[in-house]
Amino acid sequence: GAGVSQSPRYKVAKRGQDVALRCDPISGHVSLFWYQQALGQGPEFLTYFQNEAQLDKSGLPSDRFFAERPEGSVSTLKIQRTQQEDSAVYLCASSSDLSETQYFGPGTRLLVL
Amino acid sequence: QKEVEQDPGPLSVPEGAIVSLNCTYSNSAFQYFMWYRQYSRKGPELLMYTYSSGNKEDGRFTAQVDKSSKYISLFIRDSQPSDSATYLCAMGAGGYNKLIFGAGTRLAVHP
Numbered sequence: 001g002a003g004v005s006q007s008p009r010y011k012v013a014k015r016g017q018d019v020a021l022r023c024d025p026i027s028g029h030v031s032l033f034w035y036q037q038a039l040g041q042g043p044e045f046l047t048y049f050q051n052e053a054q055l056d057k058s059g060l061p062s063d064r065f066f067a068e069r070p071e072g073s074v075s076t077l078k079i080q081r082t083q084q085e086d087s088a089v090y091l092c093a094s095s096s097d098l099s100e101t102q103y104f105g106p107g108t109r110l111l112v113l
Numbered sequence: 114q115k116e117v118e119q120d121p122g123p124l125s126v127p128e129g130a131i132v133s134l135n136c137t138y139s140n141s142a143f144q145y146f147m148w149y150r151q152y153s154r155k156g157p158e159l160l161m162y163t164y165s166s167g168n169k170e171d172g173r174f175t176a177q178v179d180k181s182s183k184y185i186s187l188f189i190r191d192s193q194p195s196d197s198a199t200y201l202c203a204m205g206a207g208g209y210n211k212l213i214f215g216a217g218t219r220l221a222v223h224p
Contacts, residue, residue, distance in 0.1 A: 004156070033211070040121065042201050042214030043157065056211065091156055102212065104149075104156035 002026070004105035006092050012111045013082045021077045021108045025094030032075050033102060034067055035091040043091050049075060082112045116140050119202055119215025128224050132189040136202035136215045139183065143213075145205040146178045148187045150198045151217065157201055161187065192222045 005024040013019050025032050031050055035043035036059075045059040051072035060067070064083075069075040079086055089109050093102040119136045126132055134148075145164055149157035161176035163169045163185075169176045175188040185204075189196055199217040 035212075035214075040216070042117075042119070042203075042216050043212075044214070045211050048211060101147075101159050101162060104158070106154075106156045109154075 004092055004094055004103055006090075006105040006108050008108060009106065010109050010111075012113065014113055015082060015084060017082050017112075018078065018080045019082055019110065021079075021090050021110070023075045023077070023092030023094075023105060025073065025075070025092070026096075026103055027073075029094035029096050029103075030072075031095045031097070031102075032069060033093045033095075034075070034077050035093065036061075037089040037091055037107070039088070046077070046090075079110075082110075084112050086110060087112045114139065115216075116213050117202060117204060117215045120218055121216050123219040123221060125221045125223065126192055128192060128194060128222055130192050130222070132192050132196070132220060132222075134187045134189075134200050134202075134218050134220070136185050137183055138185075138204055138213075140204075140206065140213075141180075141183070142206040143204040144207045146176070146185050147203045147205075147212070148174075148176055149201040149203060149214075151201060152198045160200075192220075194222050194224055197221050 034046040037043040048056040049069040064080045066078045089107040091107045093104045095102045117138045148161040151157045166180045173190045177186040201217045202215040203212040
């Protein structure tokens with residue numbers, strides 16, 4: 001079956017623009033995670049959903065970052081008024097229950113100019 | 114100090130060599146230990162998953178966890194050029210298993 005998909009794969013934004021990044025998890029996966037990966041670094045946790053409930057958003061770096069998963073499937077990570085420091089790869093991962101392996105998507109590479 | 118420390122390398126070895134990768138951590142609450150492989154411009158792919166202490170072997174890969182020393186290792190036997198990638202260690206404390214990653218070690222296996 002299909003893995004985790006993310007779109008767009010690449011996004012170039014001018015500083016101050018709003019962007020929306022989409023994640024399609026593996027069908028039936030309850031848990032969904034967003035991570036941010038800076039160049040040369042490991043992924044860093046941003047937020048976690050169990051179905052449509054956002055249970056942990058402690059990793060979101062500022063109130064410019066907002067995530068939602070309204071129907072418990074597709075998720076969108078929105079960044080308002082983008083800054084250059086937001087340039088990174090944004091990874092989405094899903095898992096089938098609380099303790100299962102996280103499967104990662106290919107990521108969205110965001111460049112803010 | 115970061116919760117998880119990992120030498121970023123790069124590590125360059127000849128084909129057929131045994132590769133040793135490792136991470137140290139500070140949070141004694143970590144229960145789940147994973148190694149992911151990440152090729153350039155791809156998402157991380159799970160290689161090994163270990164719960165608590167001990168060893169786990171899968172083909173050419175062996176993962177070791179020593180919770181008393183807060184130290185985990187990944188060994189790759191008979192390394193191949195296709196093993197060239199960044200290897201990320203990751204850890205979770207349970208519950209919904211939010212993962213804490215190391216910085217990743219870049220490995221290059223040359224023919």
